[in-house]
Structure formats: structure tokens, C-alpha cells
Amino acid sequence: MGLKLTFGWVCMLILSLSVCITEAQGQTKDFNVKNYGAIADGATDNSKAFLQAWKEACEWTGRARVWIPIGTYRVNSVKFEGPCKGPIAFVIKGYLKAPTEPSLFITQNWINFRYINNLTVSGGGVLDGQGKEAWAYNDCNENPNCPSLPTTMRFDFVTNAWVHHLRSINSKNTHFVVFGCVEVKITNTRISAPADSPNTDGIKMANSRGIKIQQTTIRTGDDCIAMLAGTRQVRIFNVTCGPGHGISIGSLGKDGDQNDLFDIRVRNCSFQNTSDGIRIKTWASPGIGKVSGLIYEDIFMNQVGNPIIIDQEYCPYPPCKTQPSRVQISNVTYRNIWGNSGSKVAVTFRCSQSRPCRDLVMENINLHYHGRDGEGSTAICNNVKGESLGPQNPASCI
Template sequence: MASTVLNFSASLLTLFFFFLRSADAEIGSSNIFSMQSYGARGDGRHDDTKALVDAWAAACSSAKPAVVLIPKGKKYLTKHTTLSGPCKSSILLMVKGSLVASPERSDWSKETVKHWILFSGVTSLTVTGGGTIDGNGKIWWQNSCKTNSKLPCTQAPTALTFYSCKNLKVENLKVVNSQQIQISVEDCTHVKMSRLSIFAPETSPNTDGIHITRSRDVQVADCTIKTGDDCMSIEDGTENLHVKNLVCGPGHGISIGSLGDHSSEDHVNNVTVDNVRMYGTTNGARIKTWQGGKGSAKNIVFQNMIMDNVWNPIIIDQNYCDSSTPCKQQKSAVEVSNVLFKNIRGTSASEEAIMLHCSSSVPCHAITLENVKLTVKGGSSDAKSTCQNAEWKKSGSVSPQPCGFSN
């Protein structure tokens, strides 16, 4: 009798969960807005921009959580697209297939050339799905002044821009061959980015992997970034950024800055970069600021990093100058302070493994190196270090030891 009651109860429970799943499926299906349903061809040749915009508009108008679906096995060619909020409920952009940028530079006007896909003012947005965002950037790289100095310097689109978004998740995506920056996070709060595979050729100019500015409470984890510029660029207004489990290279490394260009006042505060492997990058852990600027870069931690054939494994440069003409000596500078380089080991591609080149008028201070061991790749010579106007101390073993050591 007891077993009969138990079996009957189990059957009721199974039936209950069956109807529950069916109801969830029905609710979910009624809130899925596929590009295919809005006329997209998905052949990689015809323009599917309107289908994406229309699917987004319908999802954004839904009072229930909605899904914008990029179906698997298809390539959707799109031009500049702005996907705006506020929306009535949360949005899930499910990228199963591929979004491919138009290869024609003429498809971008002066007003739209900064962006390919722009998300603006959206709250509770998730972008995921395992699919691909392909910037088709080759034609842009060929026409860059950094590729050919005889060409004029012009702007190029960022593949994915998130502007003024709150409660944002970007995860499980491939972002490749962006025209310029791959992913840019601007004026956003409460952001989580994870399991991203970001790739562009080493020779592609300005193709930063993840760019963050004027944003706070941002987490980046479990990403692989191979690109032609900074794996991550962290700029003005970034606060409470935590980066963990990153593989970087090729590229220019992880850079805080540049800050203070054009005499601007810039601030970066509370940044932690933890558990990173760098392979063949130009820089490793880097802070770069222009002379003439104002502001601060403070409370910064680079820790648990492995350098493999990195040209500048540890570098602070308060005299940064990315200009065709020499930069004039200036008195003001962005203050760099409370910086920790901890548990950093590996090999340098150059003899100069540590560079602390700080401002004579605003020296960097409260710089700590703890348990650092860097050697020259191949062991043909000893690693060296240089420092200027740097107030620093060490904890544990530090090799090579910067000049002007003080406890």
C-alpha cells in the first residue's frame, strides 16, 4: 500500500513537472523573436540589418522577458545597427549563428563610422549563445594609417559597443576580426563578461580586445584574447574592475591608459588583474599616462601573472607619447599611486624586464613589487630594470631589482 502511494505521488510529481516544463516552453516560445521571422535570409550576402532591428524592436516592446534569436548555421550580413532601450523587460540576445559586418566601407557614414553594433541604454541585457560576431575588418586594416603611413588617419567601427547599459552580461561568444576595437564598454554599471574568445591578426591595427571606460563594477573572467592591440585597455572613469583568468597574446598586453591625453583629467580607481598568462605580447602589466594631464590612477593590483616572451613585462610610463612628433615636456601629470605587482614570473623578450618611468613633477609613489622573478628568454643575458622618479618598495624576492630600492 505504501509503495502504491509512493508510486502515485511520484507519477503526480512527474506530471506536474511535465506541465511546468510545457508551460515554460510555451511562455518562452511566445517571447522568442527570431531574425528569420522578420525576413532575414542568413546567406551572408544579402543585407539583414532590418530583420535584426525589427526583431529587437518587437522584443524590446514585450512585457515579458524576451529572446532575440540569431539562428544557428546562418550568416547574417548587417551594416551599422543601433539597438536601443529602455525596454519593457529583460532581453536575451541569443547568438547561435554569425553576425557578419558588411565588407563595404561605403556602408558607413561619418555619423555611423564609430560603431557596427551599438547597444544603448538597455537594462538587464544578456548577450550569449556560442555564436560569432565577425567584423570582417580586413579592408579597414588595409586602409589604416598605422598600416600605411601615407594614408590619412580615419576612424573605423567598433564591433560591439555597450553604452549606458545596466546589469549587463556578455558571455560565451566568439568576437573576431573587428574593424577596430572588438568590444567597448562605455558608461555602464554592473557588468559581467565571461567565456569570450576574441581574435584578430597580430598585424591588425587598433583592434583592442576589451575596452572599458567610464564604467564601474565590472567583472571580466575566463577569456582568451589574441589581437593586434591591447588585450584589454582600461581608460578614464573605470572603477571597481576585476579581471580574472585571462589568456592574452599576441597583442599589446593589459594597459591602464592611456590617461591624460590632450591635457584631460582622467581617473582610474580600484582595478585588480588576477591570474593572467601573457604569450609574446608587447607589454604585460602596463600603466601609461601622457604628460600634461591631470587626475589619478590608484589602487591597482596586477597579481599571479605568467609572462612568456613578453617585451615589457612590467611597465609604468608617465611620459607616454603616441605621436608622429616629439611630445613637449610638461609639468602636470596623472598621479600614479598604490600599485601592487605581486607573484609575477616568466620571461622577457628584452633585457629590460621592469620599467618604472615616472614624472619628475608628479612622481609615482606607493609602488610595491612582491615576489617577482623575470628572466630573459633563452637566458643569453641577465634581465635588467630601469627607473626614473619612482618611489617603490619590495616584499619577498624581486628580480631584477629596480634602481633606487628602498624598504
């Protein structure tokens, strides 16, 4: 009888422990950076406090939140690494300021998340890259020994992430970089830097898949969104772009590596006073690759310099050693694109002589241009194979 009672108590104890562990795993625990010594005076370096809060949050077996309350916090370069023991959120309610001293901002990244599964970054706060102090150093086009300026926020090898309700301003370099990631969503985010700020791309991605960008406004000095080699399964919906250089694929093919990119859809977007609209650019150089499965639809252009452009002779800083591009572009659809062009040539398809663009579809295009002499918009096609459907303004050259 005693043995049975003892065995019963052991079973009840094991069951109770199991329930406790399960409940702990389902709880959310906050790790407030102020409890780790963070001071919201806009001057104190809070890097150690942020990193310590992250470390303990990452080790929590339940749901964890690193909490940055309202206030102005200076933070130097920080790296938040996993893997973590449970889902983790980085909640920014405050105003984060990057350093302005050259010795502190010459790094690859300001805020870096790496090797994490189930990450959320949100909170309605502000990321201030304080780029004005650094843009003069961003002269890589002329100076081969130029320093590397930091991305505001970078995600490396992150899976199942959601970035939302943030504001990023005045980045020193690119605002957000996504590299080697799977299933990352960026929504309800505002990105801004002056139109003349160098290399301040809004969102740049490479070697990633399952990327969604929605309900986001990007006003910057370079590409609003740039998709580089290894990018696939991207959905860009309801994005406002401008000023900036538009939504770009590439540049690709500068070196000898494979430069594949496919399954991209851009829909319900608007472009305001951008230098380019929807653009694909490849270098006239030895790099090989394939760009395929692209759909651009329901897009409005307002005073866009080059609304629709494929440039396979890309050479932003001549002189360049040129040869026909070896990147094959195929299966690209442009559907329901309207508005007005800032230049007479509203559609440019400058494709490779050795690998002509194939299976391009132009459907319901209406891009006006109002020249001084009443001239309308035109289109230019080189080495293109495809078809045109529905009304075409300018007259299709396919």
C-alpha cells in the same frame, strides 16, 4: 445579495487579471529574426529584420529573447536601443558578417546596444568584422583625415549586462567597447585578429564601473584590454592575452580633462608573446588625474617585451610637445609575477618628475632574461617611491 455576488465576481476578475499579468511578466518569449524576414545566405542585408525583432522584443513586458538561429547573416550597422520593458537577451547562434564596402563600414559602430537594463548577449555564435578589407584605411597615425572605422560591438549606458560564449574575429577597429556602463560582465569569450592588424583592441572601457572580465582569450593587434579615464571597480581574472600589447591602463592625460581611474585588480592571467605585459601609460602633457588602488597578482609572462611597465612619457608618434605628466600614480601592488622577459629590461618605472609614483609594492617577482652573453634581466626606476618584498628578479630598483 446580488450586490455582494457582483462585488465578489469583480474581485475574482481583478485577481485573475493580476495573476495573468504576473505570469506573462515571468514568461520568456522568443523573437526569431527569420520571422521578420532575415535570410541566412551571407549576402542579404538583414539589418531591418534584426531591428524589427529587437523593437518588438524590447516592448514585450516579460522576458524577451532576440533569437538568431544557425546560419550566416550579413548585417550592416545596427543600433539596439532601450529602455526595454523587461529583461532582454540577444542570442547569437549564427555567424554574423559585417559589410566590406567602404561606404557601409565607415561608421562608429557595427553593433551598438544603448540605454538598456538587464541585457544578456550570448549564444556561442561568431561576430566577423571582416577587418582585412578595412585595415588599410586605419592610417590615423599618419593621416589626420582618416575615416572612423567601426567597433564590432559597443555598449553605451548599459546596466547589469552579461556577455558570454561569443567569438569575435577580425574586427575593423576595437572588438568590444564599454562606455558609461555599470555592472557589465564579459566571460567565456574568444577575441582574435592578426598581430599586425591596426587598433584592434580586444576590450576597451571608459567612464564605467563594476566591470568583470573572466575566462576570456584575447589575441589581437593592439591592447588585449584597455582601461581609460573614469574606469573603476574592475576585476580581470583568468584572461589569456597574446599576441597584442598587453593589459593597459591609459593612455591618460593627453588633454586638460580629469583622468581618474582606481580600484583595478588583475589576477591569474597569462601573457604570451605580447609587446607589453601590465602597463600604465600617461602622456607627458597638461592632462591631470589620479591612478590608484591597483593590484596585479599571480601573473605568468612568456616572451613578453616589457613585462611590467609604467610609462609617464608616453609618445607613440613623435614628435610630441612634452612636459612632466600631471597624472599621479599611487598605491600599486605587483605580487607573484613570474616567467621570462623578451627584453633585458623586465621592469620599467618611468614616472613623472613633477608627480613621482608613490606607494608602489613589488612582492615576489621572478622574470628571467636569457641574453647571448648570459646576462640576466634588469630593472629601471625613475621618480619612484615604494618598497620591495620577498625574492626579486631582476634586482629591485625601488
